[in-house]
Amino acid sequence: MMKHIHISLLGAQSYPVYLGIVDQHPDEVILVHSVTTHDEAIRIKQELGKQSMQLPVQLIEFEPVDLPRIFNQLTKNFSNQSAENLYSVNISGGTKLWSIAFYEHFSKYPQVRLLYIDQNNHICNLKTLEQYRSDVPLDTDIVFRLNGTKAESYTLLSEYTEKDTYCVKKIKELCSHSYDGFKSFSMPDVLKWKEIENKKEGCWVSDCGALLWDKPSKKIVIRLLNKKKVEKEEVLESPHVFSLFFYAGWFEYEVAKMLSEWKYAKEVRMNVKFPYNVEKNPKNEIDVIVNTGNRLLFVECKTQITSITDIDKFRTAVKNYGGMACKALFVTEAGMKNTAREKCEDSGILSFSLQSSFANLSVAEQMYLKLEHELFEINKK
Incomplete structure (x- = not known):
């Protein structure tokens, strides 16, 4: 039975490697990495498991820059490509010497697709010169995970509402009324900001006016005096009033x-x-x-x-x-x-x-x- 084996060279950028695997739908995956990109290889393997792609994934560590050793490792690991199987080789990542060596090694096999993936998710078959944009949807969280982080x-x-939009309108009016006064309340120093974070409600008073906040009610009441001593008071109330008002x-x-x-x-x-x-x-x-x-x-x-x-x-x-x-x-x-x-x-x-x-x-x-x-x-x- 014919198998599709996907081989990918891994450098510092993991997403093109992941994209190539998902786009090609292989039966097996081989990730070629260096000692410095081992963690990236592990993350790709873990991500494939999260996406219910229960593929056998093999990790092979290669020498990154010593050309004779690279060709020796190629001969050792990839010298017996079965004519009964289909191979796709993504040479986008890794060192330039890897790309040259893998292209040289695999280009002689008729059942091999040599692939290059650019930053726009275009996939190019270097043997046929066919090119297309992958239809694999971009998932923001997958990009984060492949880069070793997550959005906390x-x-x-x-999630924002019309009340939030109306709140922004009022905030801008307050800023126009008294820029310095508005800034003094909306850009608090570290100590004042900790007070807001730790207290459900509270009040500040200054020469510029006064600010009252009530977290349970999602409400801010502010009174501002401008340079002409004209007072303006607003009740700001919306689901995201605190994130909109401050900073x-x-x-x-x-x-x-x-x-x-x-x-x-x-x-x-x-x-x-x-x-x-x-x-x-x-x-x-x-x-x-x-x-x-x-x-x-x-x-x-x-x-x-x-x-x-x-x-x-x-x-x-x-x-x-x-x-x-x-x-x-x-x-x-x-x-x-x-x-x-x-x-x-x-x-x-x-x-x-x-x-x-x-x-x-x-x-x-x-x-x-x-x-x-x-x-x-x-x-x-």
């Missing part, structure tokens, strides 16, 4: 809502929190993550960039949580400074300001146009 918590944009969550919501109307957005997650690791991941929360069906888009939202290091932290987090194929977008409410824009460009991060202006296009249309121009481009390493 997040909120789907679809510019309302701005993140507006950006997420705009992105949700983009034709490529399949799922939008907000406030995605990951396990904290100060050495590997200096940032453990991503404001917005959009599943485009093809690759993930990570989005950082700030009213303005005050520190260039924010860009570095974001870039590191995107690569560690999502891998090389993900796209990154930094959105500001105010116009972005040239230094920040240049830093984003140098870091491979798209930048966009809601103050952008272009004739005959809305802000949302401008954002979509910029994203679509870059969405299918291959990222630099």
Whole structure:
């Protein structure tokens, strides 16, 4: 009985390997890894088990750069390809020497498909030159798990309600009434924020006005005095009022809502929190993550960039949580400074300001146009 045996070369990026396996529907899998990518191989094997793909998975460790040893290992492990079986070999990952050696070794066998998978999930048969985009759906959580992490918590944009939208409208009116006063309450220092986290209800009073919060009722009452001593009071009440009011969550919501109307957005997650690791991941929360069906888009939202290091932290987090194929977008409410824009460009991060202006296009249309121009481009390493 003919068997389909899938062989894949594993480098630092696990998703193209996983995608190739799921797309090809093999009967057996062989993962070629180095000593440094053993953990990635284990994660792929575990993920295949979670997806009820009860495949025999064999792990073979290869020397990564010593060419004579690589060819010796190829001869030892892959010299008896049965003509009764079908083989597919994914040479996308691993070292360049692996790709060359495996191509050289397997190209002489007629029953072998030699495959290359790019960041856009295009699968190319290097022998026939046929190319197609895989129809394997992109699963956000699988991408995280293959990169050795998980989302500890997040909120789907679809969970927000009309009350939340109305709440954002009122928050923006408060900000316009007294920017400094609003900021003093909505951007609390560490001690005040701990008080909010630990108390179900409470009240702050300052020269700018007063703030009262009631967690069980999901309510915030705020009174603001502007520079002309004109008072404005609002009762903010919605399912997500606390995440919207504090630390510019309302701005993140507006950006997420705009992105949700983009034709490529399949799922939008907000406030995605990951396990904290100060050495590997200096940032453990991503404001917005959009599943485009093809690759993930990570989005950082700030009213303005005050520190260039924010860009570095974001870039590191995107690569560690999502891998090389993900796209990154930094959105500001105010116009972005040239230094920040240049830093984003140098870091491979798209930048966009809601103050952008272009004739005959809305802000949302401008954002979509910029994203679509870059969405299918291959990222630099």
